[in-house]
Amino acid sequence: MMIPELGHIFLVIGFALSLLLAVVPLVGLRMQDAQLTQTGPLFATLLFAVTLLSFLCLTYAFLTDDFSVLYVANNSNSQLPYYYKITAVWGGHEGSFLLWLLILSGWTVAFSWLSDHLPADYRARILAVLGWVSIGFYLFITILSSPFERTLPYFPVDGADLNPLLQDPGMIIHPPLLYMGYVGFAVVFAFAMAALMTGRLDASWAKWSRPWTLAAWAFLTLGITIGSWWAYNELGWGGWWFWDPVENASFMPWLVGTALLHSLAVTDQRGAFKAWTVLLAISAFSLSLLGTFLVRSGVIVSVHAFATDPGRGLFILVLLALVIGISLTYFAARADNLRHTTKFHFLSREVALWLNNVFFSAATLIVLLGTLMPLFYKESGLGTISIGEPFFNEMFTYLVVPFAILLGIGPLMRWKKNGISKKTAMLLLVAVASVVLSYAWLLLRGQGIEGLALLGVSLAVWVFALTGFQLFRFFQQTGSLVKIKRSHWAMLVGHFGFAAAVLGISMTMNYSDERDVRMLVGDVVNIQGIDLKLNAVRDLNGPNYSGLVADITAIQGNAKYSILAEKRFYKARGMIMTEAGVHANLARDVYVALGEQLDSGSWVLRIYYKPLIRWIWLGGILIALAGFIAILDPRYRRWKVKSRATVSTVEAEHATP
Amino acid sequence: MQLRKIAFILPLLTFAIVSVYLYSALYSDPRAKESSLLNRTVPDFQLNDLMDPTRQYKVKDLKGEVTLLNIWGVWCTTCKAELGFLTKLKEELGLRIIGIYYPLDVDPDLDGPLDLAKLTNNVDKTLKAYGNPYQFNMLDIEHQLSFDLGVTGAPETFVIDKHGVVRAHHMGDINPRVWQIKLAALVQQLKEEE
Numbered sequence: 001m002m003i004p005e006l007g008h009i010f011l012v013i014g015f016a017l018s019l020l021l022a023v024v025p026l027v028g029l030r031m032q033d034a035q036l037t038q039t040g041p042l043f044a045t046l047l048f049a050v051t052l053l054s055f056l057c058l059t060y061a062f063l064t065d066d067f068s069v070l071y072v073a074n075n076s077n078s079q080l081p082y083y084y085k086i087t088a089v090w091g092g093h094e095g096s097f098l099l100w101l102l103i104l105s106g107w108t109v110a111f112s113w114l115s116d117h118l119p120a121d122y123r124a125r126i127l128a129v130l131g132w133v134s135i136g137f138y139l140f141i142t143i144l145s146s147p148f149e150r151t152l153p154y155f156p157v158d159g160a161d162l163n164p165l166l167q168d169p170g171m172i173i174h175p176p177l178l179y180m181g182y183v184g185f186a187v188v189f190a191f192a193m194a195a196l197m198t199g200r201l202d203a204s205w206a207k208w209s210r211p212w213t214l215a216a217w218a219f220l221t222l223g224i225t226i227g228s229w230w231a232y233n234e235l236g237w238g239g240w241w242f243w244d245p246v247e248n249a250s251f252m253p254w255l256v257g258t259a260l261l262h263s264l265a266v267t268d269q270r271g272a273f274k275a276w277t278v279l280l281a282i283s284a285f286s287l288s289l290l291g292t293f294l295v296r297s298g299v300i301v302s303v304h305a306f307a308t309d310p311g312r313g314l315f316i317l318v319l320l321a322l323v324i325g326i327s328l329t330y331f332a333a334r335a336d337n338l339r340h341t342t343k344f345h346f347l348s349r350e351v352a353l354w355l356n357n358v359f360f361s362a363a364t365l366i367v368l369l370g371t372l373m374p375l376f377y378k379e380s381g382l383g384t385i386s387i388g389e390p391f392f393n394e395m396f397t398y399l400v401v402p403f404a405i406l407l408g409i410g411p412l413m414r415w416k417k418n419g420i421s422k423k424t425a426m427l428l429l430v431a432v433a434s435v436v437l438s439y440a441w442l443l444l445r446g447q448g449i450e451g452l453a454l455l456g457v458s459l460a461v462w463v464f465a466l467t468g469f470q471l472f473r474f475f476q477q478t479g480s481l482v483k484i485k486r487s488h489w490a491m492l493v494g495h496f497g498f499a500a501a502v503l504g505i506s507m508t509m510n511y512s513d514e515r516d517v518r519m520l521v522g523d524v525v526n527i528q529g530i531d532l533k534l535n536a537v538r539d540l541n542g543p544n545y546s547g548l549v550a551d552i553t554a555i556q557g558n559a560k561y562s563i564l565a566e567k568r569f570y571k572a573r574g575m576i577m578t579e580a581g582v583h584a585n586l587a588r589d590v591y592v593a594l595g596e597q598l599d600s601g602s603w604v605l606r607i608y609y610k611p612l613i614r615w616i617w618l619g620g621i622l623i624a625l626a627g628f629i630a631i632l633d634p635r636y637r638r639w640k641v642k643s644r645a646t647v648s649t650v651e652a653e654h655a656t657p
Numbered sequence: 658m659q660l661r662k663i664a665f666i667l668p669l670l671t672f673a674i675v676s677v678y679l680y681s682a683l684y685s686d687p688r689a690k691e692s693s694l695l696n697r698t699v700p701d702f703q704l705n706d707l708m709d710p711t712r713q714y715k716v717k718d719l720k721g722e723v724t725l726l727n728i729w730g731v732w733c734t735t736c737k738a739e740l741g742f743l744t745k746l747k748e749e750l751g752l753r754i755i756g757i758y759y760p761l762d763v764d765p766d767l768d769g770p771l772d773l774a775k776l777t778n779n780v781d782k783t784l785k786a787y788g789n790p791y792q793f794n795m796l797d798i799e800h801q802l803s804f805d806l807g808v809t810g811a812p813e814t815f816v817i818d819k820h821g822v823v824r825a826h827h828m829g830d831i832n833p834r835v836w837q838i839k840l841a842a843l844v845q846q847l848k849e850e851e
Contacts, residue, residue: 279668286672299682313683321676328669335665372675379681 004069004148007057010050011146014101015138017047021108021131025124037120040127041112047134048109055102058147059089067159071095071147077161077572079544087172088162093296094147096175100292101137103176103183108134111187111212118208122194129190136319144312161544161572170230174223178250181220182288185253187212188260189285192278193327196334201278206268209281211631213264216284217257218627224250225620233580238591238608240508240616243392248371249291252364256284259360262353270415272350274338275331276357282331286324287364293320299375347418352410359403366395393509397452404459404502407495408466430469434461447511447528447611456506463499467492486633494626501619507612514609518602528609530590531555532563537594537603545570545577550594550603554583565592565605589613698821699726700805707758707794708777714795719821723847725754725831726815727791728808731779732761736812737787739830744788746836752844756794759803759811771798816840818847 021043028036058071062085067073075092076085090096108130115123141147191209195201227250232240241247260280266273293299297313344350370387377385409427413420420427438457442449471492474484517525519534526532533553540547547568554561565581581592588611595604699716706712719726727743729736746752758780760771780794797803806815807826816825825843827835 275665283668293679297679297683299679314680317676317679317683320679324672325669325676328672332662332666332669336662372678375682376678379678 003057003060004066004150007054007061008142008146008148010054010057011098011101011138011142011148014047014050014054014105015135015142017043017050018131018134018138021047022128022135023131025131026128029121029124034120037124040124040131041109043131044105044109044112044127048105051098051102051105055089055098058095058098059086061148062086062089065159067156068150069147070149070151073151073156073159075159075162077159077544079572080159080162080167081543083172084162084167087166090175091162091166091171094141094145094149096179097137097141097145097296098147099176100179100183101134101141103179104130104134104137104186107180107184107187107216111190115208122198122200122208125194125197126187126190129193130186133186133190133323136322140312140315140319144315158572161570164545164568164570164577167570168230168234170226170233174226174230176223177219177226178223181216181218181223181257182250182253182291184212184216184219185257185281185285185288188216188281189327192281193330195278195338196327196330199334199337201267201274201338203268203271206264206277207636210261210264210268211636213257213260213281214627214630217254217261218624218631220250220254220257221620221624221627224254225617225624228620229617232613233582234577238512238514238580238593238606238610240613243370243389245371246291246295248367249287249294252287252367252371253284253291255360255364255367256280256287259357259364260284262356262360266350266353270344270350272344273354273357275335278335278338279331280357282324282327283364286320286327287368289320289323293317294371344416345418347413347420349410349413349415352406352413355406356403356410359399359406363396363399366399367392370395400502401455401459404463404498407498408462411470411491411495412466427466430462430465434458434465437461445511450510453506453510456502456510460499460503460506463495463502467495467499487630487635490626490630490633492626493629494623497619497622497626499619500615500622504612504615504617504619508610508616511611512609515607517605517607518598518600519605520602523602525607527590527607528588529556530609532590532592532607534603534605537597540566540568542568544572548594550581550592550605552581552592554590561590563590563592565594567594584614586614586618587612695823695826697823699815699817699823700802702802702805704757704795704797704802707756707780707796710773710796712793714793716821719755719817721819722753723819723844724817725752725844726757726806726817727754728757728759728803728806728811728813730759730761730811731776731783733759733811735830737783739812739832740784740787740790742832742836743790746831747790750844753792754790756791757802758794758796759800759808760796760798816843816847818850 021040024043025037025040028034028039058069060066061069061072062076063082065072065076065078065085067076071092071094075095076088080088088095090099108127111130112123112127115126118126188209191205191212195205224247227247228240231242232238260277263273263277263280267277293313293316297316299313370392373387374385408430409420412423435454435458438454438461439449442454442457471484474488474492475481478484513528515525515527519525521534521536524531524533531554533555535551535553537548537550540549545568547566549567550565552563552565554563561583563581563583566579568577568579570577578593581594583590588609591608591610593606593608595606597603699719701716702714704714706714725743725746731737743754747754760776784791795802806823810828812830814827814831815823816827818824824847825840827839829835831840
């Protein structure tokens with residue numbers, strides 16, 4: 001069978017197509033040849049088609065257990081269930097990079113199909129920029145990192161199996177979602193570059209690029225949320241965020257992306273913050289690329305990192321330097337053309353959104369410094385330092401307090417002028433009520449009052465109350481929940497999501513309880529008023545693993561739940577994995593991890609009580625949902641009809657330079 | 658306006674500086690932490706004797722003589738395998754070898770208190786069976802010294818000069834080949850130093 005070779009050939013064709021996509025539309029623009037200028041969508045479609053075919057070739061190799069392909073031999077096993085064989089396609093470096101390319105070409109083709117309302121020159125430039133970005137990555141995968149390399153002539157009888165950590169439903173969707181986000185910022189980046197090339201950046205630019213930004217950002221939000229949930233279930237430490245360098249690498253584009261969304265709102269509505277918006281658009285994609293580099297070059301040690309050689313790292317670094325270097329040089333040279341002359345009051349919404357950007361930028365810098373500082377230290381010969389959770393947690397506590405206060409007030413402010421002073425009394429009342437309510441609730445819960453928890457819960461209540469107040473006002477204005485604009489709904493849902501996450505984080509961090517116990521079958525332990533009884537420990541037989549499962553009954557008041565905590569031994573890799581047993585509801589998680597059996601016959605169990613931890617992911621999902629709601633706002637479609645009329649004038653303008 | 662222009666160059670400059678570091682990091686081993694201890698004095702410590710908990714050692718007990726500091730445990734098969742050759746080094750060269758005993762299962766939450774009697778019994782049996790190269794063994798019960806030394810596993814061996822300075826760090830077992838290629842000349846040279 002020659003399927004793997006075919007897959008490789010498709011990638012080589014992909015490289016050629018990305019060259020065409022990068023060059024031909026620009027040549028068409030230069031020669032004022034309308035036909036050449038409009039070839040972008042064709043090349044984009046073909047590029048996506050060959051990448052998809054190549055991806056299917058690799059999937060086929062996995063499903064047919066073709067261990068003569070090195071990548072398949074390293075990441076699959078004949079005993080692996082078929083659904084994990086499919087996800088194993090992106091379980092290692094080479095395959096996940098192919099997924100990266102598939103998604104990049106997917107975004108490119110989606111843009112080319114959905115952009116016929118854009119001025120032709122703009123569309124051509126954006127597609128060309130995406131082509132230039134593609135060139136480097138297709139070159140990388142065909143030369144240095146092909147997933148189709150053969151083990152011939154001495155191929156193994158069976159594969160080494162997919163890393164057991166990755167054999168989890170969360171892992172099926174986590175990387176694709178994350179890449180959808182990372183790579184989606186490429187489109188936004190291309191928009192920014194096109195704006196710098198032409199010097200044209202107006203309200204319509206912001207309107208065109210907003211849905212793309214929203215889409216990428218919403219996927220990234222979902223990806224990060226699911227990643228956090230996966231780590232919680234799979235790593236057995238009961239943690240949901242570890243400030244691991246690779247987590248940070250995905251968090252930075254998210255922070256910048258969130259800033260960009262808000263800054264785009266100002267550019268869209270008021271024509272201000274133009275240069276800053278462009279810089280954020282460039283930064284979001286640059287930080288995505290930096291994340292790719294950090295994960296794949298081996299410069300940092302992390303649970304996520306792929307083992308790889310410096311040759312690959314160097315190639316990605318050169319790509320990184322070219323993409324980011326060229327775009328920032330362009331920015332330095334051209335950003336001055338993007339003037340704005342709007343004026344606004346000190347207490348206006350513009351200033352609130354500007355402050356929002358200050359907070360998000362500060363947060364990004366903190367994460368960036370915290371992630372890279374150990375590396376700077378070591379490379380400067382200053383010895384080693386490690387920057388861990390305490391640093392990030394402390395810095396984020398400082399940031400989130402003023403930020404949450406602002407988030408409550410900001411949306412109540414008005415464009416240009418001061419409309420908030422009149423509401424001072426109401427705001428003070430809400431502030432006092434938030435603290436009092438939170439205090440009373442914590443007192444009633446009966447786990448005592450922790451200062452930081454009180455602070456966090458009060459902030460969540462504050463944001464929740466003021467966002468609820470806005471919902472009420474929108475309702476008053478429109479007279480019906482359905483008539484409230486989607487973009488307004490998006491803002492409300494997103495801010496509710498933020499409040500939910502803050503609530504979950506403050507409660508989990510301050511009131512979690514943890515027990516390490518040894519239990520004989522039949523023993524009962526109590527954690528935070530919940531009785532846990534160990535009924536039995538049974539043998540377990542999975543398709544590619546064996547193991548033990550502890551059968552536990554949790555009794556809380558009158559309610560009874562069953563909890564199954566597994567310990568799996570994956571044969572092919574000889575790895576032991578903890579599959580925690582969790583009983584979850586909105587009030588708390590009970591989380592049980594099974595340990596060793598002792599000589600005495602008793603079992604070691606680690607039990608966690610995590611109050612309101614679900615609210616963290618609920619918040620993440622709401623925030624992502626907000627992004628998707630915003631994309632559906634009809635103004636992105638209604639506007640499309642209106643714009644048709646302006647296209648010709650813009651083209652005419654451009655034809656006579 | 659000039660200021661505005663300079664501000665626009667800042668992102669590029671920042672990125673340029675970051676790239677230089679990323680480039681240099683590409684060619685250095687992220688796991689090479691332990692090398693930072695090379696040519697530095699062994700960090701301060703205070704550990705009990707493995708066999709006799711009433712005796713305590715400090716960093717000054719390592720000084721005055723060229724010493725091999727060997728990290729080991731009875732749970733570690735490779736450690737047992739090198740005991741024979743280490744004993745030969747001690748006997749033939751009169752080299753001082755001090756053990757840092759690295760116990761497993763010492764999480765006070767999960768494993769309970771260390772059963773010292775059982776452990777010393779095991780150690781005794783192992784040393785009788787394979788040879789005893791050690792002048793004495795220190796029990797690194799909290800893994801603190803091992804951590805400070807940048808130990809990544811067992812067996813590992815540090816060559817310490819007369820002033821208590823780390824001069825070499827070897828990961829893995831010491832066998833005749835490793836000894837000849839990597840350590841013999843160094844130890845000889847350190848012995849001749851003042």
